[in-house]
Each structure stands twice: as structure tokens, then as C-alpha cells.
Amino acid sequence: MFVLVNLKAYPCDPIEVAEAAAEVADDTGVRIAVAPQAAHLDRVAETGVETWAQHVSPVEYGSHTGSTLAEAAADAGAVGTLLNHSENRLKLADIDASLRAAERADLETVVCANNPRQIAAAAALDPDAVAVEPPELIGTGTPVSKADPDIVTDSVDAAASVSDVPVLCGAGISTGEDLDAAAGLGAEGVLLASGVAKADDPKAALEALVDPVV
Amino acid sequence: MFVLVNLKAYPCDPIEVAEAAAEVADDTGVRIAVAPQAAHLDRVAETGVETWAQHVSPVEYGSHTGSTLAEAAADAGAVGTLLNHSENRLKLADIDASLRAAERADLETVVCANNPRQIAAAAALDPDAVAVEPPELIGTGTPVSKADPDIVTDSVDAAASVSDVPVLCGAGISTGEDLDAAAGLGAEGVLLASGVAKADDPKAALEALVDPVV
Amino acid sequence: MFVLVNLKAYPCDPIEVAEAAAEVADDTGVRIAVAPQAAHLDRVAETGVETWAQHVSPVEYGSHTGSTLAEAAADAGAVGTLLNHSENRLKLADIDASLRAAERADLETVVCANNPRQIAAAAALDPDAVAVEPPELIGTGTPVSKADPDIVTDSVDAAASVSDVPVLCGAGISTGEDLDAAAGLGAEGVLLASGVAKADDPKAALEALVDPVV
Amino acid sequence: MFVLVNLKAYPCDPIEVAEAAAEVADDTGVRIAVAPQAAHLDRVAETGVETWAQHVSPVEYGSHTGSTLAEAAADAGAVGTLLNHSENRLKLADIDASLRAAERADLETVVCANNPRQIAAAAALDPDAVAVEPPELIGTGTPVSKADPDIVTDSVDAAASVSDVPVLCGAGISTGEDLDAAAGLGAEGVLLASGVAKADDPKAALEALVDPVV
Numbered sequence: 001m002f003v004l005v006n007l008k009a010y011p012c013d014p015i016e017v018a019e020a021a022a023e024v025a026d027d028t029g030v031r032i033a034v035a036p037q038a039a040h041l042d043r044v045a046e047t048g049v050e051t052w053a054q055h056v057s058p059v060e061y062g063s064h065t066g067s068t069l070a071e072a073a074a075d076a077g078a079v080g081t082l083l084n085h086s087e088n089r090l091k092l093a094d095i096d097a098s099l100r101a102a103e104r105a106d107l108e109t110v111v112c113a114n115n116p117r118q119i120a121a122a123a124a125l126d127p128d129a130v131a132v133e134p135p136e137l138i139g140t141g142t143p144v145s146k147a148d149p150d151i152v153t154d155s156v157d158a159a160a161s162v163s164d165v166p167v168l169c170g171a172g173i174s175t176g177e178d179l180d181a182a183a184g185l186g187a188e189g190v191l192l193a194s195g196v197a198k199a200d201d202p203k204a205a206l207e208a209l210v211d212p213v214v
Numbered sequence: 215m216f217v218l219v220n221l222k223a224y225p226c227d228p229i230e231v232a233e234a235a236a237e238v239a240d241d242t243g244v245r246i247a248v249a250p251q252a253a254h255l256d257r258v259a260e261t262g263v264e265t266w267a268q269h270v271s272p273v274e275y276g277s278h279t280g281s282t283l284a285e286a287a288a289d290a291g292a293v294g295t296l297l298n299h300s301e302n303r304l305k306l307a308d309i310d311a312s313l314r315a316a317e318r319a320d321l322e323t324v325v326c327a328n329n330p331r332q333i334a335a336a337a338a339l340d341p342d343a344v345a346v347e348p349p350e351l352i353g354t355g356t357p358v359s360k361a362d363p364d365i366v367t368d369s370v371d372a373a374a375s376v377s378d379v380p381v382l383c384g385a386g387i388s389t390g391e392d393l394d395a396a397a398g399l400g401a402e403g404v405l406l407a408s409g410v411a412k413a414d415d416p417k418a419a420l421e422a423l424v425d426p427v428v
Numbered sequence: 429m430f431v432l433v434n435l436k437a438y439p440c441d442p443i444e445v446a447e448a449a450a451e452v453a454d455d456t457g458v459r460i461a462v463a464p465q466a467a468h469l470d471r472v473a474e475t476g477v478e479t480w481a482q483h484v485s486p487v488e489y490g491s492h493t494g495s496t497l498a499e500a501a502a503d504a505g506a507v508g509t510l511l512n513h514s515e516n517r518l519k520l521a522d523i524d525a526s527l528r529a530a531e532r533a534d535l536e537t538v539v540c541a542n543n544p545r546q547i548a549a550a551a552a553l554d555p556d557a558v559a560v561e562p563p564e565l566i567g568t569g570t571p572v573s574k575a576d577p578d579i580v581t582d583s584v585d586a587a588a589s590v591s592d593v594p595v596l597c598g599a600g601i602s603t604g605e606d607l608d609a610a611a612g613l614g615a616e617g618v619l620l621a622s623g624v625a626k627a628d629d630p631k632a633a634l635e636a637l638v639d640p641v642v
Numbered sequence: 643m644f645v646l647v648n649l650k651a652y653p654c655d656p657i658e659v660a661e662a663a664a665e666v667a668d669d670t671g672v673r674i675a676v677a678p679q680a681a682h683l684d685r686v687a688e689t690g691v692e693t694w695a696q697h698v699s700p701v702e703y704g705s706h707t708g709s710t711l712a713e714a715a716a717d718a719g720a721v722g723t724l725l726n727h728s729e730n731r732l733k734l735a736d737i738d739a740s741l742r743a744a745e746r747a748d749l750e751t752v753v754c755a756n757n758p759r760q761i762a763a764a765a766a767l768d769p770d771a772v773a774v775e776p777p778e779l780i781g782t783g784t785p786v787s788k789a790d791p792d793i794v795t796d797s798v799d800a801a802a803s804v805s806d807v808p809v810l811c812g813a814g815i816s817t818g819e820d821l822d823a824a825a826g827l828g829a830e831g832v833l834l835a836s837g838v839a840k841a842d843d844p845k846a847a848l849e850a851l852v853d854p855v856v
Binding site for chain 2: 434436437438439464465466467468469470471481482483485487488489490491492493494495496497501503504506510513514515516532566605621622
């Protein structure tokens with residue numbers, strides 16, 4: 001299982017979460033990555049944790065003020081990027097262009113989508129993985145694996161019908177039980193945010209999360 | 215072959231083009247539709263021509279000021295809608311929602327896209343048809359069937375790999391030869407705009423266009 | 429007082445509301461306009477009511493698929509347009525370009541904004557009027573004149589500091605008392621929507637609304 | 643004069659430009675700041691140069707994946723931010739919200755705009771400065787001070803009519819002569835990009851630029 005912790009614009013200490021993630025990954029062998037604000041990529045990467053961007057812009061080098069250039073993210077230590085998160089929806093053509101930008105910069109990619117139909121569409125654009133996150137469950141604490149397990153299995157089927165891209169499961173994931181349920185539904189990873197980023201003890205939260213797969 | 219004439223925001227007389235299209239469709243049996251500005255749907259539909267919207271918004275009935283509600287377009291006489299035209303790119307989630315809106319209002323749908331990869335993604339969202347329009351050729355007068363025939367055949371293959379959705383061919387189509395070439399590459403229709411909308415004699419332009427398939 | 433009834437994408441009968449508005453305007457001498465979906469402009473204008481667009485695009489004649497061309501709206505009978513409604517926020521440069529588009533087509537303009545600072549900014553772009561609509565009150569039934577009277581008087585002052593553009597008052601307006609309160613705070617008109625569009629009897633709702641100024 | 647060097651998404655070495663800017667600022671006493679990609683803020687700030695963000699998002703702490711949080715930019719060393727650059731146009735309401743976000747994080751602000759009318763609108767939102775950049779001149783090498791001096795003086799007048807906010811001059815600035823001309827037209831600073839970022843010798847380019855005001 002791949003655990004991707006999205007720090008969004010939370011008022012957390014990104015270094016504390018990064019160090020916790022690096023330690024838990026080392027201790028357990030579970031792959032854990034942290035996606036901070038672009039301005040924090042550098043310092044998060046210095047902790048040694050696998051570092052991801054939350055987004056890269058659909059642009060190449062050039063006149064693009066205010067963009068997040070894939071090469072700049074990579075330069076600051078990112079090895080992957082989320083794209084089309086429900087809080088940052090992109091145009092279809094821009095998901096494609098952002099994927100090509102990420103490829104140029106050797107960033108691994110996860111494209112988020114709402115439902116199995118959009119998952120198939122995202123898979124057709126040839127990312128490294130897709131993540132199904134029903135928007136109505138994000139931030140609720142109700143895991144998609146419990147609230148709507150069919151959406152996960154249907155997404156796994158939809159992705160498989162287009163290519164062999166792995167499916168991550170987002171929205172409402174916070175406990176080891178959620179992670180286990182996601183794995184049972186065919187997900188090869190989880191996307192989570194507040195469950196770790198807002199935890200009093202991020203390290204303990206991560207340890208409890210990955211416990212079922214250790 | 216299906217011929218869809220997009221009037222964009224051209225300074226043409228939409229009624230003149232609509233009447234020409236209705237006559238040529240009647241005379242030749244070729245399916246021809248006209249997509250005017252939303253504010254002109256009513257009057258274009260009154261000519262008896264098959265009338266399409268250029269876009270419908272990804273919304274249901276509700277508080278959506280400035281939207282183009284699918285039901286209002288249908289009410290004014292539209293029987294289909296373009297979506298995601300290169301001049302009106304949509305978010306992936308919004309293409310999906312606009313398709314569902316169009317379904318609710320019984321509008322047929324054509325989703326535009328730039329390249330075979332995006333064509334496959336669009337096809338995965340279950341429209342009635344997709345249209346490949348390389349943005350660099352739009353408005354050039356150089357038909358995609360000549361400038362880049364592989365993009366058409368690859369789009370037909372990409373769409374077929376996902377579903378059995380027909381592919382239209384846009385960008386630079388204006389003559390009967392272009393239409394013929396598009397058909398030869400596997401396209402089941404063409405999307406065109408200035409070649410008819412800006413013609414001195416739209417009826418003659420349409421007659422010449424459909425001549426090879428009559 | 430100017431009463432502008434925004435039909436949004438409501439499932440109302442636009443002709444019924446238009447006819448009611450035309451009658452009440454005739455009977456009372458109060459200026460009342462109706463802003464339907466673009467696809468309904470034609471039929472609403474045919475009722476004789478003052479007809480407004482809900483939005484026009486920041487474009488001139490040309491290749492703008494899915495736009496709402498100011499000239500097309502005017503052609504269909506619109507004599508004015510809302511811009512930058514909180515459900516259709518525009519870029520600063522696009523408000524400017526849409527205002528110039530509306531001018532070209534002889535459409536009167538009302539630019540909406542959230543707060544006095546944005547009202548001053550909108551006024552600087554030289555519209556015919558501005559409308560203050562705190563987004564948190566839209567659709568609540570709580571009139572801004574009651575919930576936050578200072579925002580109205582501050583908006584009137586802010587607009588006056590930049591130019592002599594009149595201020596309309598939106599958000600939560602539905603009764604004659606609300607209209608009266610808005611006038612008392614310096615507003616020269618009201619923007620309303622559900623209070624009329626969703627009323628069982630739109631004519632009665634409008635009569636009650638304008639009663640204090642008849 | 644304030645010199646703000648925007649590195650956009652150029653393939654330059656941000657550290658080299660930052661070090662050059664820091665040295666020239668030290669040597670000449672001219673205020674010079676550098677605005678790199680968000681992912682480079684940290685390392686640019688470490689050079690000691692005055693460091694600006696190219697953009698901050700109109701958000702507070704919270705669930706905003708892919709945003710550029712003002713606090714994160716400040717945390718990485720930014721002391722100011724551009725907003726509404728012509729390559730990153732914002733909604734009017736979002737310029738306002740981004741300005742408030744920047745204030746919260748103690749970032750100085752410069753809001754860009756196309757023309758005197760938009761400059762007045764931007765000034766009404768209470769930034770620390772505004773910058774006039776006619777989009778047709780950006781990247782041309784033709785300075786606005788030469789191509790269209792009236793747009794600069796009209797912008798200075800427009801800003802003054804709303805508040806006492808200083809006006810910077812962008813678009814096509816690259817030489818000392820351009821800077822001098824901008825100052826002569828009432829600008830209190832210049833915004834430039836390729837003239838320094840793409841120079842073979844950024845330090846020499848900056849020295850030549852500021853020479854007239856040393």
C-alpha cells in the first residue's frame with residue numbers, strides 16, 4: 001500500500017509531519033509520501049521523506065507568472081505530484097498537459113477524480129495512478145470504503161478497463177481499518193489529509209494507519 | 215456523415231445559415247445541424263434546421279446566474295450540444311456534469327478534444343460522439359485530414375478502445391474534399407465553422423461540402 | 429427604484445414572470461426588469477418587459493464558442509446585463525472587457541460585488557450601476573438591509589468616492605419592507621431572485637414588493 | 643525606484659539572479675527584489691535578496707490543495723507578492739481575498755492591471771502598489787514608457803484619484819533608459835522579467851538598469 005499524506009493549506013508543521021512519515025516509513029517498510037505547499041517542498045524533502053507536490057501547472061519553461069513549474073517542484077525535491085484534486089479541479093486538456101509536464105520532470109503522478117466514469121477518463125490520460133475521492137466525503141471522517149464501497153470497486157474496474165493503472169482511495173480515510181478496507185476493495189494505496197495533518201501526534205496516527213499492513 | 219456547423223460568435227446572420235442548412239439537408243438527405251449563440255437558439259430552431267447549443271453548463275435547476283441551463287437550451291429548440299470546444303475548455307468533472315445535464319434534457323452530445331489521449335478520456339465519459347480538433351489547426355483553413363491524418367485515425371482507434379462512440383473530425387474542414395478525406399480516415403462526421411459561417415453564400419458552401427457524400 | 433428580477437437557472441416559467449413584471453411595471457410606473465437564461469431572452473422580450481441578460485462574455489465578434497456575445501443578447505431583446513454576479517465571478521480584466529462589450533451593444537450594465545471595497549473597484553470600471561450582494565446572504569431570505577445595513581451605506585459611500593454610479597442592493601430582498609429599507613440606506617434599486625421567481629404568484633409578489641414606492 | 647524582477651517559469655538559475663540582485667542592491671542602495679517560483683522561495687531568500695512571491699491564493703488556512711498559502715510563502719522567506727499578473731489574471735473578488743491573505747501574512751502587495759481604468763479598480767482594493775502592464779507589450783522588449791507613455795501617466799492619475807498608492811511600470815522594461823523614462827512618467831518602480839532573468843550576465847543587466855538612479 002502507498003500512503004500519500006496531503007498537507008493542503010493546513011496550519012500544521014510540515015516538518016513535523018514529514019519527519020514522522022519518514023520514521024514510520026523506515027520502521028515499517030510501508031511507502032509513505034508527504035505533499036506540502038510548494039513553498040515547503042524544499043524543507044520537507046530535506047527530512048528524507050518521499051516528497052510530492054500538490055499540483056503542477058500545465059506549462060513548460062516560459063512566461064507563466066504564478067505557475068507551479070514541474071521542473072521547479074522537482075528541483076525542490078518533489079518526486080511526484082497530485083493532479084486534479086477536488087479542491088483544484090483542472091480542465092481535461094490541462095490534466096493532459098500537466099501529466100506531460102510531470103513526465104518531463106520525472107515526477108510520478110496521481111490524478112484524482114470523483115467517480116468511476118471520471119476515473120476511466122483520468123486513466124486514459126496515462127498517469128502513474130488514479131485516486132477516487134467522492135467530493136461529498138472529503139474531510140468528513142467517513143471513509144469511502146465504508147460509505148460507498150461500490151465506488152471503489154467500480155473505480156478499480158473502470159481503471160482496469162482502460163489501462164492497468166493502480167487506483168488509490170481517498171476521502172475520509174484515517175484509521176488502519178479504513179486502509180485495510182480500501183485494500184480489500186482493490187485499492188493499492190490511500191490518499192489522506194486531516195487524519196494525519198491535524199492529528200495531535202502525526203507519528204502515532206501514521207503508525208495506527210499502517211498497522212494492518214505491517 | 216454528420217455535418218455540424220458552429221456559428222461561434224461570428225458576425226453572420228444565423229437565420230440565413232440555418233435556412234441554407236435546412237434546405238441543403240432536405241435536398242441531399244445529409245444530416246446537417248447548426249449551433250448558434252444561446253440567445254439565437256429559438257430563432258434558428260424556428261427555421262426547422264437541426265439546432266445545437268455550443269455549450270451547456272454543468273448545473274441543474276437552481277441558483278446559477280449566467281449559466282446555460284441544458285433545459286433552457288432544449289426549451290429553445292436545441293436537440294444537441296457541443297461540449298469542451300477548444301475555445302471553451304472545461305474541467306474534467308464539469309464535462310461529466312454537463313454530459314449528465316444534457317442527458318437530463320435529452321440533448322445529444324459531442325465532446326471535443328485535442329488529441330487521441332484526450333479523445334479516449336472524453337469517450338470514457340459516455341457522450342454520444344467525440345470530435346478531435348487539434349487546436350493549432352482551428353481556423354487555419356488547413357484540414358486536419360491533410361495536415362495530420364494520423365491524429366484522426368489514432369483518435370478513431372482511441373475512442374474504439376474505450377467504447378464504440380463515433381468520432382467527428384474538426385479543424386480546418388471547409389471543402390467536399392476535406393469531408394471525403396475525413397470519412398476515409400474513419401470519421402463519422404465533421405465539425406466546421408468559418409468555412410460555412412463566413413462564406414459569402416453559405417448554401418453554396420454547404421452544397422459543395424456535402425457533394426462527395428450525396 | 430429599479431427592480432431587477434434575476435431568474436437564474438430556476439425551474440420557473442420565465443414568460444409568466446415576465447408578463448407579471450410587465451403588468452406591474454405598467455400599473456405602478458416602477459421600473460422592473462427581468463433577467464432570464466440567454467436562451468429565453470427572445471421570448472421574454474416579446475412580452476414587452478424590460479429584458480436583461482444575466483451575463484455577457486468579455487469578447488468581440490469572433491471565434492468564441494460557447495460565449496454569450498453582447499450583440500447576440502441585444503439582438504434577442506436584452507437592453508442591459510448583469511456582470512460579475514456572485515454565482516458567476518469574473519476576472520477584473522474580464523469585467524472591464526465585458527463592460528466594453530456591453531457598451532458596444534448598447535446594453536446598460538450592473539456590476540455586482542461583495543463589499544464596499546469591491547464596489548469601489550467595480551465603480552472605477554465605469555458601469556451604469558453597481559450592486560452590493562454579500563454572498564453569505566444570497567438566497568437566505570434575510571435582507572442585507574436588515575442583516576448588515578452598514579454594508580449598504582458603506583457601499584453607497586464607496587461608489588460615490590469613485591464616481592457617481594448608483595448602487596443597487598441585493599441578497600435576501602423579497603418584501604416591500606426590504607425594498608423600503610434599501611431605499612432608506614441610499615440604494616437606487618434592488619436585485620432579487622427567488623422572492624419573485626419562486627413565488628406561487630409572481631405578480632402578487634411584485635405588487636407587494638413595490639407597494640412602498642408606489 | 644523599486645525594481646522587481648519576476649523570474650516567471652524561466653529556465654534561469656534563480657540563485658544566480660538572486661545573488662546578483664542582492665549584490666547590486668547592496669552596492670547601489672537601489673531597492674531590488676526577486677520573485678521566483680514558490681518552490682524556490684526558500685533558497686532565493688537564503689541569498690539575502692528581498693524575496694517576493696509571484697502569487698498567493700485567496701485562501702486562509704484550510705482544505706485548499708494546490709493553493710499557494712500566503713503564510714507558507716512568508717514562512718519560506720517572501721516579504722511581498724505580485725497579484726493578478728497578466729499571466730495569472732484573478733477574479734475581482736479573489737484579488738480582494740488575496741490582498742487580505744497577504745496582509746495576514748505581512749506580505750507587501752503589488753496588483754497588476756492592463757490599463758488606467760483597471761489600475762483605479764485595483765487601487766480601490768487597497769494594495770501597497772499597483773503595476774500597469776499593457777499585455778500587448780509584455781515580453782516584447784518595447785518599453786511601455788516609449789510605446790505608450792500616456793498609459794503610464796494616465797495610470798498614475800487614475801491611481802491617485804482613488805488613493806495615494808504608488809504605480810509601478812511593467813512591460814518591455816530592460817534598460818536604464820527605460821527605467822529613467824518610467825520614473826519621468828511618475829512611476830515609482832519597475833517590474834521586469836526577461837531583461838534580467840534571461841540575460842547572459844544578470845548582474846551586469848541589473849547594474850545597467852539601475853545606473854540612471856544611482
